[in-house]
Amino acid sequence: MKKLGYLLIASVFLGTDILAVNAGIAQISMYRMLLAICVVVISFIYIRRDPSVSLRFNLQDNQFRYVYLIWLVIGIFSFIWARDGGGWMKGVFFVGTGTFTIVLTSILMTSQKDLKTSFTILFIMIGLHQMMGFYEIITNHYIWADLSGPVRANFSANSGARVPYTTFTNINDYSTLIFASIPLSCIILFNTNKKWLKGLSILSILSTLFLLYRTGSRGNQLALILFVFTLFILKTMKRRYLRGVLYSLGVFITIFVVAYFAIPSLRYSIYSVVIDFIRQSGSNVYRINLLLNGFAFLAQSFGLGVGAGNIETWMVESPIFVVDAPNIHNWFMDILVAYGLITFILYTLMYLYILRQLYVSYKYSYNPFIRSSSFFLFAYVISFVASSISSASNIFIEWQWVMWAVIIAFVQLTEKKESETLMTWRKDQAFSTIK
Template sequence: MLLPIVVMLCCCRREPQKSCCSLNHTYNYNNLNNFLYYYFFIVWFIYGLASFLWVKSYKWWIIAEYSLFIGVACIIICNKLLITTKYIGISLKLMYFVLTLHSLIGWFEIISGKYYFISSNMSAIYSINQYPASALGNTNNFATGMLIGFFISISFIYICRSWVIKTLVLLNALSMSCLIYMASSRANLIALILGITFLIFVKKNKFSKSIKVLLIFILLGSFSLIYPTLYRQIINFILELIGTCDNGDSISVRKNLILNGLIFLKESFLLGVGSGNTNYYMEINSCSDGYHTTYGIINMHNWWMEILVDYGVIIFILYIIMYIKLIVDNVMIYKTVSYNIQERYYALSFASFLIAYSIGCISASSNMTKEYIWLFFALILAFTNLVLHKSMQ
């Protein structure tokens, strides 16, 4: 997944600084230190290292810190080398190409019932239900990858000048949205609808808000026709989420994981149990008195809770601030940049994805070890820092 980007980065070379009105504007990397994003991830990684002093499992600590290091290194490298919007565009195209390959593999799996990248036990279940997974591990990870691909498609639809390419990208976006539905990843289905709704409201056009609301209802109606069981899945998901029964299903387990996580957080005096150690605490306590059973599941299955329980309240609050600021910055870039269509629609698609991902991130068992998610965030951060620095000049 990372190979095309790594190859591209190795080929990148610094260019002399251009004027602030240039389409492929460059910036002085030393000034990047003025931005909140860069510092936050360094602080997060250092805090994770410091948690070595109180963790109970060094095995889980090493796994989590290694993954966090890969993520932070990816962010630093992308910020260091992606010094023009042209480079960011090339990176997005390469990532989009790889995600498109995954989507094609997903369709092959659905049609043929053959799975070459998952275990035989899982492939038997997936084949019966016609679930796509590709090489991303499982349906939830696959759906998250398609969610990323869908919002990259949105930017390309607006940026591409050729109607042939626009049509192909649009069809690919529809294909990816269909694959999210086929994967039965309810959180990512809700995320997709939420991201599209946000995009419709934010996008500048001649329509009034009432017309936009009507368009959203038409869109939702179209979804119900194309995907007949979509809303039943979402409604059942919400009802199970707010219900009180514990029957061992997916939602019950997720609620128990959250309740146990809050207990662990309290016992750690809000400092967090340390990098990766939620898994350890869940493993040894899920069947103990005073805790909630998780039926052998030890991963948090909730990115927000994973950060909160592993790293404590301070890191969690800083992450929330960073996340909201990233959304606001990209919305402002979209609304204020007028001379660069690439920057405008990259910003719009990034902001829409971030809104969607706030729900989509509770789908996978853990996002810490997902390199493609770290890579996409690194591209978003590199783009945001680049445009913000340009506006400061």
């Protein structure tokens, strides 16, 4: 069963062009087929009451699953107020497949060996996209990308203008994927004794730096800077200061969101200040306008959100500020505006808990693998905030759901190891008391 889980992780990087079946209304990719098979097999095993598979949901051990399941349920019920039924179906489909992936991965990947293998698979599959990216730049041969005539002509005439796409339709989507290889390469580098694999990890990091420069994705270039800065802060800042910064940030965000909805005059003041500040032309203005429209849509929907997959419809039909594209270009705003305040608050609390658990594991774990992996994943989770503003709509990007599924499985492993360490300590204390 674990091998099927490994195949599921690997298959998501094939996209909807490689080994996919055209079903008319949608592409049935290898990942989607394997996910359906996994759900059927897990259900069959559960019905047979196999003790190796547990689907018991208690709050302490499955808080991650609860957050995503609540997100999915709210998305399903948003059909009641969603404007666009087709967009709603698309949104629910991706949140549903993502939720099932997270649940399945947390069930299957429970040991340190499982997570090491999962990280290696992610590293290899993204590495293949790196190689294909270099192939496209060097040869100007794009196997899967559907480039327009002018773009192809420009690439042919000017080799310096060529950028990689591989299986993606957007250069920013490719750049976001490539950035994710940085923490994976670091984890492999610091957790292997094989010199060739260490060399491959270093080569992957160098390749990523070049490809991020070549793609020109500002969001992911900013994420890289934030990643390195976070590593530096983790190494130099004392725990009490870092904890204070995180708590202060959480309190500030909470107060801001509550005040934004409770005080209408504050909303208009924010609009005025932002508009005066960015009153110019360019993509940055449109990005800000997308966010402002998102907040306006959320207020108009009374905090419930506009419905799964319906942000694009609202951006086209009811924009208050001028935009150049219907996609909101922000993972967190996607969740807030489409699925509402309840989903956003639960997700944000989970996100902060993941950061807290990774930090504690990095600082206090005696396990070298958990300690080093927590170090780099903490920096990635922080920098993902910047990376997620690059792609048009992260909700519809399946590999990101798989990436987060593996991260969550790792966090659950750290909880398990932490619990085992605590139990051992208590037994030692009890034994010492008896003596």
